[in-house]
Amino acid sequence: MAEKLVEVKHLKKYFNAGKPNMVKAIDDVSFDIYKGETLGLVGESGCGKSTTGRTIIRLYNATGGQVLYQGKDVHRIKSKKELKELNRKMQMIFQDPYASLNPRMKVVDIIAEGMDIHGLVKNKTERMEKVVELLETVGLNEEHANRYPHEFSGGQRQRIGIARALAVNPEFVIADEPISALDVSIQAQVVNLMKRLQKEKGLTYLFIAHDLSMVKYISDRIGVMYFGKLVELAPSDDLYKHPLHPYTKSLLSAIPLPDPDYERSRKRIPYDPSVHQYTDQDRPEMREVAPGHFVYCSEREFEQYKKEYENR
Ligand SMILES: Nc1ncnc2c1ncn2[C@@H]1O[C@H](COP(=O)(O)OP(=O)(O)OP(=O)(O)O)[C@@H](O)[C@H]1O
DSSP states (O other): OOOEEEEEEEEEEEETTTSTTOEEEEEEEEEEEETTOEEEEEOSTTSSHHHHHHHHTTSSOOSEEEEEETTEEGGGOOOHHHHHHHHHHEEEEOSOHHHHSOTTSOHHHHHHHHHHHTTOOSSHHHHHHHHHHHHHHTTOOGGGGGSOGGGSOHHHHHHHHHHHHHTTOOSEEEEESTTTTSOHHHHHHHHHHHHHHHHHHTOEEEEEESSSTTGGGTOSEEEEEETTEEEEEEEHHHHHHSOOSHHHHHHHHTSOOSOHHHHHHOOOOOOOGGGGOOOGGGOOEEEEEETTEEEEEOHHHHHHHHHHHHTO
16 A cells, blocks of 8 residues: 555635634545645635645645644644745645746746755855756756746746746645646646656645546546535546546536537536535445545445446
8 A cells, every 4th residue: 555645634624714704615625645646636616626735735724624744743733843844845836827936036046945945055056057957857948047937938937836846855746726827738748747757756746626627647546626525536547437426427527528529419417516415314424435436425325326336
């Protein structure tokens, strides 16, 4: 069994807790991320994906539950030194590389900022050497070091964002919709770059996306979120071939297909959340329908899903 790098246990994040406008952005979510894998996290806008990423990395405090990183409770670390080290090990890549890169800083300084903070370079020469190496790793070159973010295309800017994350030798990278703002032709390039870097550097990814079209190329397993809940979690292939939760089926039916004729004739399956109004007796929870394939369901639904899976 692969080693667990991240364990998310009954995590809750409520915004405006106790107020009338309270939002349960994460409502009792549990999952593990194994060392070296890519876990995809999908769901429509507002379902709590970004909040999950940000709470794992402690950009947000949790309302309840735990996040363990290599067995350590992330939200209970008190020592500044330990926290700084954790901030090095866990890096984030953002959706909009333009908004996340300081427009007044040169690329060299953007990339080297983390190395400076963590004391990873001895002098200016080594700093520049490392930056150039990183630029080359992500498919850019030395000439780009002294330019500003606005001089780059969206895809190039995302490469800079990736170089910045890699600069501090992280173990775990949370990529929050890293390709959503890019042209489709560029999306595949960035995904391929991320896959190559994962192999070379033994990285573990949490890859957040709002639809299921691109995540399948990078994810080993995929979790589907709906309104603050994780509703299905399965190996990618199994999720695409045999989705069980009605919301997952609906999301899959929304992926655009390359064949225009087929695309026109295909119907989007609507999702009706009212069929999942549970009472306490239903004891809804993540239940393992097939090895590694979990669905959020009641005991009664569990039996139905098992039958559906057996007859697949
Ligand atoms: N800082 C905040 N204060 C109050 N509510 C928030 C805050 N951040 C997020 N929310 C709310 O929490 C819920 C989940 O938001 P979140 O951004 O995690 O969803 P998401 O699935 O990542 O969506 P998107 O793809 O649009 O970023 C939404 O209802 C959102 O309005």
